[in-house]
Amino acid sequence: MANNKKIILGLLAFIIVAGAANQSQAQETKAKQAATSQVPIVIEANDLSFSDETGDIQATGNVVITNAGQRMEAAQINGNTKLSKVWVKDKAVLSQQGTTITGTNTIYNYKLKTGSMEMAKGQVESKYISGNNISMFPDKLTINNGTATTCPAKVPDYHISADKIEIWPGDKMIAYNAKFWIGNMVIFTLPKYQQSLKPNEGSGVFPRLGYDSDDGAFIKQRLEYPLGNTVSAYANLDYYSRANFKPNYGLIHREKDYTFGIAQGHFRDVDSNWIKKEPEFKFSYNPHRLGNLPISYTFTAAYGKWSDSAKTSWHQDYSLYLKHDPIKIGSSANLNLGTGIQHVRESYDDSTQNIWKFDATMDKKWSERLSTWVGYHYTQNNDTLFEYDKTDLSRELKSGFTYKIDKMNAIGISHSYDLDNHKVADVDYSWYRNLHCWEAKITYRAERDQLRFDINTSKW
Structure with missing residues (x-):
């Protein structure tokens, strides 16, 4: 030895x-x-x-x-x-x-957390990166003549190449003179492109394809252009074969503690309800701890002109929601609790509503293949003016499971029960197919006789 x-x-x-x-x-x-x-x-x-x-x-x-x-x-x-x-x-x-990076000719300062590396490649959270030269700083990476993708394959199905890519882990990525590739073909270019890396905020950089039995075949594309360090312009270019071109666009200002945005255009919820905002101003206070308690809270305030096929109203919406940290039950189960209030005002009928909410969900991972969940959701006074983003049930019992058949396929069932009317509200059957670096998902909503299929770059 x-x-x-x-x-x-x-x-x-x-x-x-x-x-x-x-x-x-x-x-x-x-x-x-x-x-x-x-x-x-x-x-x-x-x-x-x-x-x-x-x-x-x-x-x-x-x-x-x-x-x-x-x-x-x-x-x-x-x-x-x-x-x-x-x-x-x-x-x-x-x-x-x-972050894990491999390369040559490395210089690194442990005190300042700065350095450089040549002919480098590696992974930054969900992004796989490469570059002729990478410069490292305490809060970001700068990649010169580099690439970025979420596809882990040696030869990725899709990627971005750019003269310079800046990545702030957990925050955002900016690519300069960016080219967007599918296979060996450039599908479009942008002088500057920004993508959020924050949880539940990022959106796929490549087009999303699919079919919905209500609105037909669709193609969706999100573009975001930074106007400064914290302000960006964006556009969601969505086209449906039946609903036609339904874009929305706006400005967004992101800070560490809050986000403020202006949005205009067409928006669709998961139940195929459409709304047009002309425009809407929205302030979101990011999750913060409630003192030393195991509770975090969020606050949002929105004001704007909403229109659907039948009416137009100046819509005000203020929401406060408190969420308890996951409560461990045994080694593989979690209990999630949350409660909040939503205050809605409409100019159309001079209505004012206070909507109280309570949610309790338990999830359990039985094995690497099987996961289950069951939840109770209560909404008091849910009869709102617009169907868009409306809570359909006052008292809902929701349960379901996902099962991985193999590394390429998974199935899932989600069951919704209306406790007030004692009937099944929804049953969704889903099949997930791993297409190398893409994901295909087919969902059939039995109670509504709706079929939805889409393919995107997200991984399950």
């Missing part, structure tokens, strides 16, 4: 520890007092040398460097403790907080 050496660059001392195969305990060889408040940096290698005077480090053989959630692996590195820098000429792997 090869000798192994370790150096710990700590809060109070630089310590080099050497251990041989026939030694039962590590032997401390050197220590020095250091005036620094850094989290300890640990360097492990088969062979390691350290200059107390200059701070130079040379390490070869299974080199691993760890520091505050950061990890670098390489066959050989050079570095300097006084500069907090390391250099790797050949292959190096850098991992930190959902």
Whole structure:
């Protein structure tokens, strides 16, 4: 077994520890007092040398460097403790907080969390990236002459290429002079493109195709163009063979704590109800903790002109919702609780409604293949002026399951029961098919005799 050496660059001392195969305990060889408040940096290698005077480090053989959630692996590195820098000429792997990048000619500063890497590729959360050169900063990555995709295949079915791609993990991605590829064909280009990476906010960059028995075959495309660091213009270009062209567009201003937007155009809910906003202003306060309690809350306020086929109204909507952190029940079940109030005003009939809500859902993962859920949803005073986004049932018992047949196929059933009228409200049967890097989903809503099929780049 090869000798192994370790150096710990700590809060109070630089310590080099050497251990041989026939030694039962590590032997401390050197220590020095250091005036620094850094989290300890640990360097492990088969062979390691350290200059107390200059701070130079040379390490070869299974080199691993760890520091505050950061990890670098390489066959050989050079570095300097006084500069907090390391250099790797050949292959190096850098991992930190959902990001893993592999490349050559790496320079990295552990103190500043900045660096660069050439001929790099890797993964940033759900994005697979590559580039001639990647620059790393504490809050973002800059990829020069690079690509990005959510397709993990060696040769992706679809990807974006751009002169420069900036990624703020968990926030957004901006691509400059972007080309959008399906296979080996460029389908369109944009001088600048932005995509949100926030949960439940991002939208597929590539067209979404499908069929809906109410509105016919459809193709959907979202485009977003940044006007500044926090402001973007967007357009959702949706076309239905029966409902025709139904676009919507607007401006959105995203901050850490809130989002403010202006939207205009046609909008459709999951029950095929349409509304036209002319326009609507909406403020959303992002989830925040309620003191030290295991509860978070959100607040939204919207005001705008709504129209459907029969009426037009100036619509006001204010919602406050509180959600408890998931409550663990056993090793594989969670109980989710939430409650809130929605205040709606309409100019059409001078109506005012206070809508109270309560939700309780339990989900359980029985195995890697089978997951089930059951939930109770209560809505008081749900008889609103518009059908769009209306809660259909006052008291609903909802249950269902998903089962993975294999890595390519899954099925699911969702069952909705009307507790007030003691009847089945909806039964949805779904089949999911993994098409390499695309997902196909077919859903049949039995109680409404509705069929929906769509294909997109989302993975199940």
